[in-house]
Amino acid sequence: MELFEAFVLTVITAATPLLLAATGELVTERAGVLNLGVEGMMLVGAVSAFAVAVTTGSPILGILAAMVAGVSMAAIFAFFALFLVTNQVATGLALTLFGLGVSGMLGASFVGEPGVKLAAIHLPGLSELPLVGRILFGQDPLVYGSLIILLGVSFLLKRSHVGLVVRAVGDNHHSAHALGYNVLMIRVAAVLFGGLCAGLGGAYLSLVYTPQWTEGMTAGRGWIAVALVVFSSWIPGRLLIGAYLFGAVTLLQFHLQAVGVPVPSQFLSALPYAATVIVLVVISRNRRLLRTHTPAMLGSTFVPDK
Amino acid sequence: MRLELVKRGTEATFLVFASPFIAIAITVFVGAIFFAAIGVDPGRGVYVFFIEPISAWWSIEQLLAKATPLILIGAGLSLCFLSNNWNIGAEGQFIAGALAGSILPVVFYQFEGPLVLPLMLVMGFAGGAFYGLVPAALKTRFGASEILTSLMLVYIAQLFLDWMVRGPWRDPASFGFPKTRTFNDAAVVPTVGPFDIHAGLLVALVVSFILFVFLKRTLKGFEVRISGTAPRAATFAGVSNRNMVMFVFAISGGLAGLAGVIEVAGVAKKLQPVISPGYGFAAIIVAFLGRLNPLGVVFAALLLALTYLGGEAAQLELNITDKVTRVIQGVVLFAILACDTFILHRVRLIRRGK
Numbered sequence: 001m002e003l004f005e006a007f008v009l010t011v012i013t014a015a016t017p018l019l020l021a022a023t024g025e026l027v028t029e030r031a032g033v034l035n036l037g038v039e040g041m042m043l044v045g046a047v048s049a050f051a052v053a054v055t056t057g058s059p060i061l062g063i064l065a066a067m068v069a070g071v072s073m074a075a076i077f078a079f080f081a082l083f084l085v086t087n088q089v090a091t092g093l094a095l096t097l098f099g100l101g102v103s104g105m106l107g108a109s110f111v112g113e114p115g116v117k118l119a120a121i122h123l124p125g126l127s128e129l130p131l132v133g134r135i136l137f138g139q140d141p142l143v144y145g146s147l148i149i150l151l152g153v154s155f156l157l158k159r160s161h162v163g164l165v166v167r168a169v170g171d172n173h174h175s176a177h178a179l180g181y182n183v184l185m186i187r188v189a190a191v192l193f194g195g196l197c198a199g200l201g202g203a204y205l206s207l208v209y210t211p212q213w214t215e216g217m218t219a220g221r222g223w224i225a226v227a228l229v230v231f232s233s234w235i236p237g238r239l240l241i242g243a244y245l246f247g248a249v250t251l252l253q254f255h256l257q258a259v260g261v262p263v264p265s266q267f268l269s270a271l272p273y274a275a276t277v278i279v280l281v282v283i284s285r286n287r288r289l290l291r292t293h294t295p296a297m298l299g300s301t302f303v304p305d306k
Numbered sequence: 307m308r309l310e311l312v313k314r315g316t317e318a319t320f321l322v323f324a325s326p327f328i329a330i331a332i333t334v335f336v337g338a339i340f341f342a343a344i345g346v347d348p349g350r351g352v353y354v355f356f357i358e359p360i361s362a363w364w365s366i367e368q369l370l371a372k373a374t375p376l377i378l379i380g381a382g383l384s385l386c387f388l389s390n391n392w393n394i395g396a397e398g399q400f401i402a403g404a405l406a407g408s409i410l411p412v413v414f415y416q417f418e419g420p421l422v423l424p425l426m427l428v429m430g431f432a433g434g435a436f437y438g439l440v441p442a443a444l445k446t447r448f449g450a451s452e453i454l455t456s457l458m459l460v461y462i463a464q465l466f467l468d469w470m471v472r473g474p475w476r477d478p479a480s481f482g483f484p485k486t487r488t489f490n491d492a493a494v495v496p497t498v499g500p501f502d503i504h505a506g507l508l509v510a511l512v513v514s515f516i517l518f519v520f521l522k523r524t525l526k527g528f529e530v531r532i533s534g535t536a537p538r539a540a541t542f543a544g545v546s547n548r549n550m551v552m553f554v555f556a557i558s559g560g561l562a563g564l565a566g567v568i569e570v571a572g573v574a575k576k577l578q579p580v581i582s583p584g585y586g587f588a589a590i591i592v593a594f595l596g597r598l599n600p601l602g603v604v605f606a607a608l609l610l611a612l613t614y615l616g617g618e619a620a621q622l623e624l625n626i627t628d629k630v631t632r633v634i635q636g637v638v639l640f641a642i643l644a645c646d647t648f649i650l651h652r653v654r655l656i657r658r659g660k
Binding site: 098100 | 451
């Protein structure tokens with residue numbers, strides 16, 4: 001039973017950064033924008049969170065810094081991809097490269113420094129419940145945050161006017177424009193929200209997952225988050241399943257190593273990446289599913305005509 | 307009052323040629339601001355990063371050595387991007403090629419002679435092409451996004467290389483250092499001519515010229531271009547999209563693999579856990595800066611090679627981390643993409659109340 005508790009707890013830690021970043025990307029993509037800069041936004045978020053938390057001693061300020069950093073990075077993307085209508089795939093790549101560089105520079109003096117860990121919330125009584133106590137009631141604020149954001153996004157997209165407008169912009173920007181909606185501004189908002197979430201995902205890595213700064217510490221999680229959005233076929237609920245599934249795969253390597261499975265560590269480390277490829281293949285085989293759910297304007301540019 | 311983009315009917319011819327230079331100017335300008343922001347005298351920063359590395363002959367040699375893989379990969383990626391295929395896993399194909407090309411000098415090291423190097427190059431190309439065909443096949447067969455699969459394969463290749471040089475291929479005489487045996491002389495890319503030019507550079511120049519002629523003068527080259535600009539027309543003209551995807555991935559993967567084997571057989575002369583400072587990603591920028599033209603790629607590769615030398619110089623002389631290279635590379639890509647916008651659009655000023 002303790003083993004089960006430990007496993008679930010670690011799966012939650014591994015899944016949360018993916019869930020945060022993927023939720024943001026889902027909203028961005030639902031508005032018709034493909035931002036492949038998630039990896040870069042997460043990295044800059046991670047380093048900002050770490051730097052501010054270490055300097056001020058407050059992980060909460062670190063989280064705020066990561067949000068600001070993620071939004072700033074997303075603003076760069078929005079400026080180029082939305083205002084200057086540059087190619088979204090290439091712009092996202094540029095953002096990731098830029099983020100790798102910027103985070104490396106910002107973090108250079110923080111490598112090897114001990115970090116500040118974001119403490120878990122402790123509810124007297126509830127957290128001590130057997131089996132589910134720590135799993136349900138002993139998590140840190142970012143874990144609860146990730147679930148609240150997902151629920152909020154799920155509800156707003158499906159049930160609210162705002163969500164309807166976002167989806168309209170993503171499915172047919174000409175019609176949305178003709179109906180009088182400001183396509184550009186709605187997309188900017190969606191992109192910035194994506195940056196905010198990616199920044200939070202980064203913060204989780206450097207404040208909870210491994211409370212330290214190492215260069216390129218996201219190790220492809222930003223890309224896996226983008227893949228998760230495809231996996232979810234743009235439906236928030238499925239994102240939750242996907243993120244926790246991948247959290248489990250990420251952890252498989254540690255658990256297999258712990259029990260001494262005679263496989264080289266590099267092969268185990270490659271598991272999440274191989275799993276991503278396999279998942280993409282399996283999900284893409286069902287072309288009808290993707291055709292129904294993919295935002296029709298995904299990745300296309302929009303210049304309003306008169 | 308606000309600014310608005312308006313589509314031009316045609317491309318602005320002047321800007322088509324000027325845009326790479328404008329992009330470079332923007333990059334230098336942003337670089338200066340960036341240096342000022344981190345407390346480095348901008349004039350000195352720009353000089354150390356962009357000028358000093360090309361002010362001595364030995365550093366020009368370095369520049370050419372770094373440009374070689376970038377030309378090869380960038381020229382191949384031009385084909386991909388022209389046909390609207392997003393191969394962003396060149397870094398992985400580079401590693402696959404380096405591994406495949408190293409089979410001879412690492413496993414069959416007793417085998418020497420004039421055939422070794424040509425065979426290595428062929429195997430390197432084949433290795434990269436094979437690895438490039440994986441995302442292509444997953445795209446044509448299952449519709450999986452080549453962007454994500456090709457990138458995931460980069461991580462897998464890096465881990466596989468790491469395992470090989472620490473495990474099966476580790477040099478028994480290396481005292482536990484993770485590296486393979488050093489290649490013997492028959493397996494090393496030579497330098498040629500009076501200026502000791504790395505032979506790999508000549509290969510790269512020949513390849514980019516061939517690809518230039520291929521795109522401009524052959525039917526298949528025309529098909530590559532039309533697949534990107536008018537995919538529906540291409541289909542009606544009988545161009546198989548499936549074959550096109552496989553073709554451009556095989557060529558670009560193969561050239562990345564060729565770059566990989568030339569790099570390990572010409573520079574390090576052995577395999578190590580890390581064999582590339584991100585050439586596969588920098589080459590994406592090279593392809594765009596070269597305006598997806600294999601000859602333009604040659605010049606773009608020189609600029610991106612300069613960012614690597616500039617980063618090293620900045621680390622030594624300005625005492626800032628060489629990560630500045632990645633920042634500047636990102637800025638180059640942003641700048642060239644922005645330039646593309648103004649080739650296709652005009653800016654119009656709209657006064658208030660309208």
